Amino acid sequence: xxxxxxxxxxxxxxxxxxxxxxxxxxxxxxxxxxxxxxxxxxxxxxxxxxxxxxxxxxxxxxxxxxxxxxxxxxxxxxxxxxxxxxxxxxxxxxxxxxxxxxxxxxxxxxxxxxxxxxxxxxxxxxxxxxxxxxxxxxxxxxxxxxxxxxxxxxxxxxxxxxxxxxxxxxxxxxxxxxxxxxxxxxxxxxxxxxxxxxxxxxxxxxxxxxxxxxxxxxxxxxxxxxxxxxxxxxxxxxxxxxxxxxxxxxxxxxxxxxxxxxxxxxxxxxxxxxxxxxxxxxxxxxxxxxxxxxxxxxxxxxxxxxxxxxxxxxxxxxxxxxxxxxxxxxxxxxxxxxxxxxxxxxxxxxxxxxxxxxxxxxxxxxxxxxxxxxxxxxxxxxxxxxxxxxxxxxxxxxxxxxxxxxxxxxxxxxxxxxxxxxxxxxxxxxxxxxxxxxxxxxxxxxxxxxxxxxxxxxxxxxxxxxxxxxxxxxxxxxxxxxxxxxxxxxxxx
Numbered sequence: 001x002x003x004x005x006x007x008x009x010x011x012x013x014x015x016x017x018x019x020x021x022x023x024x025x026x027x028x029x030x031x032x033x034x035x036x037x038x039x040x041x042x043x044x045x046x047x048x049x050x051x052x053x054x055x056x057x058x059x060x061x062x063x064x065x066x067x068x069x070x071x072x073x074x075x076x077x078x079x080x081x082x083x084x085x086x087x088x089x090x091x092x093x094x095x096x097x098x099x100x101x102x103x104x105x106x107x108x109x110x111x112x113x114x115x116x117x118x119x120x121x122x123x124x125x126x127x128x129x130x131x132x133x134x135x136x137x138x139x140x141x142x143x144x145x146x147x148x149x150x151x152x153x154x155x156x157x158x159x160x161x162x163x164x165x166x167x168x169x170x171x172x173x174x175x176x177x178x179x180x181x182x183x184x185x186x187x188x189x190x191x192x193x194x195x196x197x198x199x200x201x202x203x204x205x206x207x208x209x210x211x212x213x214x215x216x217x218x219x220x221x222x223x224x225x226x227x228x229x230x231x232x233x234x235x236x237x238x239x240x241x242x243x244x245x246x247x248x249x250x251x252x253x254x255x256x257x258x259x260x261x262x263x264x265x266x267x268x269x270x271x272x273x274x275x276x277x278x279x280x281x282x283x284x285x286x287x288x289x290x291x292x293x294x295x296x297x298x299x300x301x302x303x304x305x306x307x308x309x310x311x312x313x314x315x316x317x318x319x320x321x322x323x324x325x326x327x328x329x330x331x332x333x334x335x336x337x338x339x340x341x342x343x344x345x346x347x348x349x350x351x352x353x354x355x356x357x358x359x360x361x362x363x364x365x366x367x368x369x370x371x372x373x374x375x376x377x378x379x380x381x382x383x384x385x386x387x388x389x390x391x392x393x394x395x396x397x398x399x400x401x402x403x404x405x406x407x408x409x410x411x412x413x414x415x416x417x418x419x420x421x422x423x424x425x426x427x428x429x430x431x432x433x434x435x436x437x438x439x440x441x442x443x444x445x446x447x448x449x450x451x452x453x454x455x456x457x458x459x460x461x462x463x464x465x466x467x468x469x470x471x472x473x474x475x476x477x478x479x480x481x482x483x484x485x486x487x488x489x490x491x492x493x
Contacts, residue, residue, distance in 0.1 A: 001367045003058070005223075006300060008231060008255040009155055013369055018222045019253060024060045025221035026052060027213040027252075029230055030112070032069040033093040034078045037100050038275035039290075039305060040227070040261040046291055047258045047299040047370075048225045049106045050420060054366050057419050065216050066109040067209060068094050070116050071202050076191050086192050087116055100278040103287040105421040113212045115203060119194045121211040122203045125245055126183045126196075134244040138174040140186030140199040146179040149240040155255060156232035181237050183207045206237035210251075214242065224252040231257055259302040276305065285310055292317045292422045295372040316380070317422060323383035324412060324423075326390055327405045333397050341394035348404045351389050355411050358382040362415050372420065379416055382408070445476065449485045452478070 003016040018024045028048045031041055052064050069075075070090035079086040094114075115122075126142050129135040134148050146152050146160065153159050163179055172182075182204035187193035193200040213221065219242070226235065235255065242251040263275075281290055293313035297303045358378050365374035386408055395401065417423040448467060455463040468478045475490045 003367045005254050006369050008257050022060050024055055024062045025217040026064050026223040028066045029226040030066045030068050032072050033090040034075040036096055036277045038277050042278050043261050043294050044227050044258050045106050046294045051370050053419050064109045065111045067212050068114045070114045104291050111216050115208040118212055121215050122207055123196050125211050128245055137198050142184035143175055143180040144183050144241055149244050152240050155236045210238050210242040219246045219248050223254050225256045228257045258299045262302055262304045289314045298371055298373050323386050327409045335397050335399045343394045347389050351404055354385045
């Protein structure tokens, strides 16, 4: 089945056809780094991380770029309040971002560009826009002339006339037209500034993403993602300046936008004060529960913040974890030698068939514009089937039933962790458990040797020899030296 995505630009679902398959190029707008991220910021991080994971699961080779806005009025204002350098403040909150994103099992992007490190690319782009007549200079500021770009409004679906009559536009007397937006801002006292052909200054907000995405992904890249709040003006302005700059259409093939997280039906935002920091939520709920909650609703739908929904997510995730726990318990036992009852053999065949059905349902859900809610439902159905299989009165732990459950576990981990990221990183957990087992083994051997040494001091040679011989049978060789006993595995000799 082909993957279909809802393209904000065309306002419909379309078959996803990458520019150069199997390569996929993807740019997602990152945070403005002046504060800790809140749950509304976290939703696009988790959503587009999951979309990235699924595309990789389907065999695509991704280049994933997510920027950091480290130059912005909000950063400058907060830095002034704290009496520190603006870039220093931004750097601090970039590290705090990583802490929260890592907790939510969000994988690092292939490239995390910062605005402050791409000033030359931004200046070069602005220079070209001026040369082509799309931008003009006023008192060291550079503005993009919106009316020079005929397709302005095609992403948001708003005409220039509608914008003039009904949309609040930033007031700036230096503009030739109220709709025009800043590409470069002249330096003001106490603000970060860089040299440019128009004097010292800093980039406007919108130009940064165009310059960085074009540098790393090239024109006509596959996916540009972000929240609904970025459709206008940020992404609208990105399209205008990018297509004016390159002279080629489209700047981006597919525009994907996630719905808001709301509080009492109002958008969660720092400016409104109705937000919950990710780390505050993580004080009450495990990160995997929060990620599960963020994926429990289709990414384009609004999601109202509700602790009851978080608690429901906790219970739902526990159902999947409990299923895995039951499987692990059975896999950890010695299989019996008795023959399996016909009913169990039939159940084994049914469960194996259900594994294929689960993968099909999961992929159908994700292929249909990344419907994680239905994908999770497919995992729930599988867990119900597993419980029915294990709880059958005739169920026996045999090599056959263990193999069926081993395959079941593999499916759950692949779909639940590799794609959705809603389960703990089981590979790391297994490595941690293995290391812990090795440490316990070493400690127990040292304890046994202490007991043997005590027997030797008491001239209880029979006990000492018995311990040595039994350890040898277990593959552990004991060597008595003037400095005390030493042990090593027999296979190392």
